[in-house]
Amino acid sequence: MSGPNSTSSLIASGQFVVRIGPFSIRIHSAISSVQQGILELYSDYAILPPDTFCDFYVRLIQPVGVRRFFRKQVLFAFDQFIPFKPLPYAQAFPFFEWGLNWCISGYSHRFLIVHAAVVERNGKALILPGAPGSGKSTLCAALINNGWRLLSDELTLVDRATGYVVPVPRPVSLKNESISVVADTFPFCQFSPVVHDTLKGSVCLMKPPTDSVSKADQTALPCLVVFPKYQAESSLSLSAVAKAEAFMRLADLSFNYSVLGTQGFETMVGLVNSCQAYDFIYDGDFNQASDLFVQLLDDVR
Amino acid sequence: MMPDLLNEYLMIKAKDSIDSNSDWELLLRQARSAGVLSRLAFFWKKFRLFNPPQHFSYHLESAETYWLSQKRIVNWELYNLSQVFKLLNIRLILLKGTAYSASGLNAGMGRVFSDIDILVPKYQLKTVKDALKWHGWLPESMDNYDRRYYERWMHELPPLRHIKRGTSLDIHHNILPQTCNLYPDAELLLKAAVKITDTDYWVLAPEDMVLHSASHLFWGGEFENGLRDLSDIDLLLREFSGNDPGFWDNLHNRAEMLGLGKPLFYALRYATKILGTPIPDSAIEASTIYAGRGKNRVMDYLFLQALKPHHRSCADSLTGFARWLLFLRSHWLKMPLHILVPHLIRKAWFRLADNTKKT
Numbered sequence: 001m002s003g004p005n006s007t008s009s010l011i012a013s014g015q016f017v018v019r020i021g022p023f024s025i026r027i028h029s030a031i032s033s034v035q036q037g038i039l040e041l042y043s044d045y046a047i048l049p050p051d052t053f054c055d056f057y058v059r060l061i062q063p064v065g066v067r068r069f070f071r072k073q074v075l076f077a078f079d080q081f082i083p084f085k086p087l088p089y090a091q092a093f094p095f096f097e098w099g100l101n102w103c104i105s106g107y108s109h110r111f112l113i114v115h116a117a118v119v120e121r122n123g124k125a126l127i128l129p130g131a132p133g134s135g136k137s138t139l140c141a142a143l144i145n146n147g148w149r150l151l152s153d154e155l156t157l158v159d160r161a162t163g164y165v166v167p168v169p170r171p172v173s174l175k176n177e178s179i180s181v182v183a184d185t186f187p188f189c190q191f192s193p194v195v196h197d198t199l200k201g202s203v204c205l206m207k208p209p210t211d212s213v214s215k216a217d218q219t220a221l222p223c224l225v226v227f228p229k230y231q232a233e234s235s236l237s238l239s240a241v242a243k244a245e246a247f248m249r250l251a252d253l254s255f256n257y258s259v260l261g262t263q264g265f266e267t268m269v270g271l272v273n274s275c276q277a278y279d280f281i282y283d284g285d286f287n288q289a290s291d292l293f294v295q296l297l298d299d300v301r
Numbered sequence: 302m303m304p305d306l307l308n309e310y311l312m313i314k315a316k317d318s319i320d321s322n323s324d325w326e327l328l329l330r331q332a333r334s335a336g337v338l339s340r341l342a343f344f345w346k347k348f349r350l351f352n353p354p355q356h357f358s359y360h361l362e363s364a365e366t367y368w369l370s371q372k373r374i375v376n377w378e379l380y381n382l383s384q385v386f387k388l389l390n391i392r393l394i395l396l397k398g399t400a401y402s403a404s405g406l407n408a409g410m411g412r413v414f415s416d417i418d419i420l421v422p423k424y425q426l427k428t429v430k431d432a433l434k435w436h437g438w439l440p441e442s443m444d445n446y447d448r449r450y451y452e453r454w455m456h457e458l459p460p461l462r463h464i465k466r467g468t469s470l471d472i473h474h475n476i477l478p479q480t481c482n483l484y485p486d487a488e489l490l491l492k493a494a495v496k497i498t499d500t501d502y503w504v505l506a507p508e509d510m511v512l513h514s515a516s517h518l519f520w521g522g523e524f525e526n527g528l529r530d531l532s533d534i535d536l537l538l539r540e541f542s543g544n545d546p547g548f549w550d551n552l553h554n555r556a557e558m559l560g561l562g563k564p565l566f567y568a569l570r571y572a573t574k575i576l577g578t579p580i581p582d583s584a585i586e587a588s589t590i591y592a593g594r595g596k597n598r599v600m601d602y603l604f605l606q607a608l609k610p611h612h613r614s615c616a617d618s619l620t621g622f623a624r625w626l627l628f629l630r631s632h633w634l635k636m637p638l639h640i641l642v643p644h645l646i647r648k649a650w651f652r653l654a655d656n657t658k659k660t
Contacts, residue, residue, distance in 0.1 A: 024356075053322035053356050057330065079330050080613055109366040110359055259370040 007047075008035040014059075015050035018042055021168030021216045022157070023108075024052050025100065029060035029092070031074065037093035037192050041171045041205055044213040056103045060092050078103050091195050094203050097173060101154055104168065105255035111157040111166065112267040113255045118156040118165055118220075119148040124297050125165040125220035127156050127275070128228055129253045132200070135230030135282075138178040141206055142286035143293070145186045150212035151220060155255075160263055163270045164219035169212045171205035179204045185286070223300040225250070225277040226293065236288060237281040246277035276300060312577045325357045327614060333360075335610040336529045339368035340411035347410065368411055372402060378417055378468050379403060383501040385436050389428060392503045394420040394494050396473060396513065400504040401533065404497045408536040412529075416460065416469035420505070422491055423474040430458060430472070437464045446647070455479070476513045477520060480636045485512075485559040507541040507548065508555040515568035516561055522631025524607040524624050528575075531608055534568050535576040542580075549584040562591035571604055603627055 010016035012035065014028035027038060059077040062068055063086050072089035075082055076099035083102060087095050105113050116129035117140035126148070130136030137153055144150040151167040159166050171192070174182055179194060179202060190207040225246055241249075247268060251257045257264045276296070282289050319325060332338040342361035344350045353361060379399070386393040395403050398414030421429050438461040443451075451459045456475040462468070475487040490513075493506040505513060511534060518530045542548045556565040566588040572578035573585065593600070606623035609615040632641055 051321070051323045053326045053354075055356070055360070057326075080334055107360070107363055109363040259367055261370060261373060263366070 007039050008032075010047075010050070011035045011038060014057075017048040017050060017052045017054055019046040019048055019216075020170060021152075022166055023055045023104065023168065024048060026054040026057040027059075027096070028057070029096075031060050031062070031089075031092045033090070033092050033193075034060045034096055037096070037205070040190065041192060041207045044208075044210045056100065056107075058096065058099060058103065060096055060099075062089070088197070091198050093192060094173070094195055094198060094205065097171065097205065100170075104155055104157075108157070109256055109259055110160055112160060112257065112260060112264055112271070114156040114158070114250055115154065115253045115255060116156040116250075117153050118151040118167075119143050120151055120165075120167075120220040121148050121294065121297060123218075123220055124223040124300060125151060126224045126226060126293055126297065127165070127222060128226055129156075129250060130228055132175075135178070135228055135284075137173055137175070138182060138230070139228050139282070139286070139289065141172045141174060141178075141182045142185065143290055144172070144209055144212060145189065146286065146290045148290070149215060150208050158222065158267055158271055159219065160260070160267045162219070163222070163267065163274065165222050166219050167212070167216045169208045169216050171208055174204045174206060176201045181284070182206065222271055222275050224293065224296055225272075225275045226280045226296075227278070229279070229281045230284065231281050232283055234281055234283050236283065236285070236292070237279075238292065239279045241277040241279055243272050243277065246275070247272045325354060329357060329360055331610040331612045331614060333364075334612040336413055336526050337411070337532060338364035339413060340529070340532065342368075343407075343410040365411065368413055371413060374466075374468065375399065375402065375414075375417060378463070378466070378470075379502060381436065382417075382419070382433075382470075385432050386429075387501065389425075389432055391421065391425055391429065392494065392496075393501060394491070394503040394505070396420050396476070396505065397517070398533075400510065401537075403500065403502050404504050406537065407540050408533045410536075412533065416471055418471045418473060420473050420476075420487075420490065420494075423487065426458060426472065426474055430461075433461060433470075437466075438462070438470055439464055441469075450644070477516055478635050480640055482634050483516065483520065483560055483563070485516075485561060489559060506555075507537070507545070508552045509559070511537050511541065511552060511568070512556055512559060512561045512565060515564040519564045519567040519604075520631060520634055522628040522635075524627065525611050527608045528610050531568075531572060531575060535572050535578045538569075538572060538578050538580065549581060549587075553584065553587050556588075556591075562588070563593075566591040567600070567604065570601075571608060574601075574605065575608055 007016065011027055012030050014026065016027050018025050018027065029035065057079050061075050061077055063073055063075050073086035074089050074092040074095055075086050076084055076095050078099070084099070114127070114129060116127050117136050118125055118127045119140060120126070128136050128140060140150070140153050150169045150172070151165055152169060153172040154170070155168055157166040157168055158164070182189070183191060192205040194202055194204040196202045227241065227249065250272065251268055254264070257268065260267065278296070319328065329338070332341050338360065342365040345353055345358070345361055379395070383393050396418035398409070398412045399417045399419070401409035401412055403409070440459050441462050443459050448459055451457070456478045457471050457473040461470040461472065463470070476485060476490065477483055490505060490509050493509055494503045495506055496503050504510065514530065514534050514537065518527060518534070552565065556562045569580055569585055569588050573580055603623045603626060606620045607627050609620060636644065
């Protein structure tokens, strides 16, 4: 990027286009926390010329009316469509991240999209699906600081044509206690300001590793599905999950499995067949977890 | 104002492809907001009318995939409905998008819709409603005034929603409200309905289908999907006239019989003007007997504004005003003053009262 001022003015005028994995996104906002967030956390991404074809045109705007002056709010707009209720003004940058997740998962049906973090090592992808609170993002943040490449923190995109996982690396979203855990363990990482009192509690975004961003065009073969569960003071436990059950759980966590119909079924069959699946309980020992996953991946042909 | 690319692409004719990325992006945005992206997917795949670059075709395919998933849901609902109607021994007559899609017409291709519309003889409304209740279709919550208003004046029941599946169902007993200045004889529509081959579904006769679509668009007052609806009319006219050389005469006679000549006049006029529908001069000439005296320039201005793609890039400061005027006009056409005025006063009062409660 050429400099903070030019980037901010590009964003303010709707001329800012960033490449994130397979998508070109046009970001338009006059809100300084959004500009600042992009400036800091997206500094490694390719900025494209304003006349690039964009898949998604997103805006963060203030609603009109007297609310401008007290208890300010922010709206997320997908072109001229406003899919959500306004949020408090301070949540503008996390709102951008949530809104973009919504755009991708609702309008990119060439992928089977599963709500899961996904990381890569030696071309093999480790998928970490998880209900909120399972410690998926925390584990993901730890792994990518431990030699794994970030493919995505939220959206696992499985290309229906190839069966490979297509990266869409974005800032890692951390919530509540995990913010300080990750910040203390990896003090050299860069974080956005913490935003409190969101629907998900306190949230903070961690800048993705430069290497993950620059390799965003390298797909990975799905090999391992691990359903993580954080449990304090428990011993590490790993148990195999049968393919049929893994299938049902992944289908349940998919945003568009039912939209894809037969195609979704076939892609999911391919995914589950190429992977081994495990339930994994851990107590927060990231190194141990990482070593275990490396070992499991090595066993996969 | 930016160019209105979408109209060009909704015309059925081979079009020199636009080549700049910005234009493709604009076309994507316009098509998405006008609700016709999945329709363009068919223009591309089935008719080979244009040749999109890959980044654009990804979005067409995505929209098509979504449309197919909607179609699966609707097919399942229709199957369930047909079972109920079979027990009642009443024909299941589909209207609008549901009908185009179920009968495999070109107008059904990529046609998205949010609810299922059916037509039932008025005297059988209660039977149908009661039977559907046992199968999970319940009226959406609504205050008593609105409910009475629907029952007394409208051409449909208050919308039903399926308790488990969430699908919405509109049961009509006519195609325009009873209070409307045009109130066709529903008996004629029912009598002419045709069965879709190899199914348990019925649809309006081709001419009636066009006339319904025309009165819905030009008497309805809502233009958010106006261009899509005009595209429906365009596709219906092309297909029906291609299948049947007598179609234009039949259409004219039918409009006369149902008293829907004026909406037909507008439909033919704006389909040609906006989407280049090939309509024989004689058919256009015949419809002009329904034209208002001297008002056409005003109506042209209003409808050509209102039927632009519903996207900021195509709107100027007068587009919204034109849509608002047409909205008022539709109320004027659909309700005599002694019903309209108290209704509007009540609505305005409640909006006001509601707002003060919130702030």
